[in-house]
Amino acid sequence: MLQMITLEPMSIAAFGTWRTKAIKDFAQDKIDALTWTPEEALEKSRASYQELLPQGLHTPGEFLWTITHDGVGIGSLWVHVDKATNHFFIYDINIQADQQNQGFGQQTLQVLEAEARRRQIAAIDLHVFGGNLRAQHVYTKMGFITTDINMSKPLE
Numbered sequence: 001m002l003q004m005i006t007l008e009p010m011s012i013a014a015f016g017t018w019r020t021k022a023i024k025d026f027a028q029d030k031i032d033a034l035t036w037t038p039e040e041a042l043e044k045s046r047a048s049y050q051e052l053l054p055q056g057l058h059t060p061g062e063f064l065w066t067i068t069h070d071g072v073g074i075g076s077l078w079v080h081v082d083k084a085t086n087h088f089f090i091y092d093i094n095i096q097a098d099q100q101n102q103g104f105g106q107q108t109l110q111v112l113e114a115e116a117r118r119r120q121i122a123a124i125d126l127h128v129f130g131g132n133l134r135a136q137h138v139y140t141k142m143g144f145i146t147t148d149i150n151m152s153k154p155l156e
Contacts, residue, residue: 005107007065007077007115014066015057018076022092023049029129034152052080052091067095067108074099077108081121088116090126105135109142 010018027045030036036044053059061083067075075095079088090112095104109124116124126144128135130151 004069005104005111006068007108007111008068008073010057010064010066010076012057014073014076015064018064019049019053019056022076022078022094025094026092029132032131033129034154067104069099069104074104075108077112079112082125086120086122088112088121088124090124093126105138106142109138 023042023045026048027036027041030045031038031041053062057064061081063077063079063081065077065079066073067077076092077090077094078092079090081087082089093105093108095108113124124144125147126139128139130149
C-alpha cells in the first residue's frame with residue numbers, strides 16, 4: 001500500500017532547526033549563483049529571512065509545513081500566499097538527502113496543489129536556481145512552466 005505524503009504544521013522546535021539550515025543553504029545558493037560574495041552571503045541570507053518571516057513561524061500569510069511520510073518527517077515546505085495575485089509562492093521545499101529519488105518531491109507538489117485548489121488559489125509560483133537542474137526537471141514534469149530566465153557571464 002502506497003503511503004501518502006502529508007503536510008503538517010511545523011513545530012516551534014522544527015522551525016528553529018529548519019531556519020538555521022535554510023539560512024545557510026540560501027546563502028550557499030546565492031554564492032553558487034554568483035549573486036552574493038562568500039563574505040556577505042550569510043548576513044544577507046539572515047536579513048532576508050528576518051524580512052520575510054518577521055514573526056517567525058507565526059508570520060501572517062506564510063505556511064511552514066513539515067513534509068511527512070508514514071508519520072515521519074522527511075522534509076520541509078515554506079509557502080507564501082500572495083493576496084494581490086491569489087497565488088502560492090514556494091519559497092523553500094526540501095526533502096532530506098536520504099529520502100530523495102523516491103518521488104516524495106513530486107508527491108509533495110501534488111499535495112500542495114490539492115491544498116491550493118481547496119483554498120481556491122489561482123496558481124503556484126516558485127523560483128529555482130539555474131544550477132539546480134534536478135529541481136527544474138521535477139518542476140517541469142509536474143507542469144510548471146518557465147516564466148523568466150536570468151543569465152550571467154562572469155568576467156575575470
